[in-house]
């Protein structure tokens with residue numbers, strides 16, 4: 095049987111999702127050393143980064159009269175309105191300073207189109223555009239992926255679900271994930287949803 099490689103997908107470990115950031119995830123900085131340590135367990139490491147233009151449609155400021163965390167229709171899709179975060183080229187969009195970037199082979203950017211958000215590192219929320227991640231992993235001979243990072247109930251969840259849909263064996267590295275929990279229980283529900291879809295919980 096052909097040997098397949100493994101890859102760790104480090105999701106959105108960026109300053110704006112760390113304590114003090116624009117869309118801070120509680121305890122988000124705790125994932126940095128854990129993610130660094132996990133890199134040793136995989137043949138390859140890739141990262142995604144949320145990489146929005148300032149005019150992005152997920153930002154509440156771009157919807158006059160609407161409130162933060164309200165849900166609106168964005169080009170036909172339900173969209174939670176977020177604070178301005180991870181704007182291309184800003185300090186908030188940089189990877190966490192402690193993240194071992196030397197180990198990251200490729201970075202896949204998402205959320206670059208103003209009219210559609212992208213929680214998954216594979217496809218935007220409307221599945222209109224791919225980032226190239228699935229094709230790249232297959233070209234590298236990857237069959238199994240580990241998923242970690244921020245945030246469990248958004249970008250980690252949708253990345254893991256798409257990885258399953260793309261045919262990879264997927265394991266969630268829970269100790270290297272933290273979530274937003276806009277509503278209490280969101281993170282637990284996200285983990286359950288991933289498990290039901292076939293994501294292995296580790």
Ligand code: VGL
Pocket residue numbers: 106111144176213244245246247248249250
């Ligand atoms: C994320 C909300 C908005 C995430 C990105 O990385 O989980 N969440 N943009």
Ligand code: ZN
Pocket residue numbers: 144146152179180205
């Ligand atoms: Zn975003």
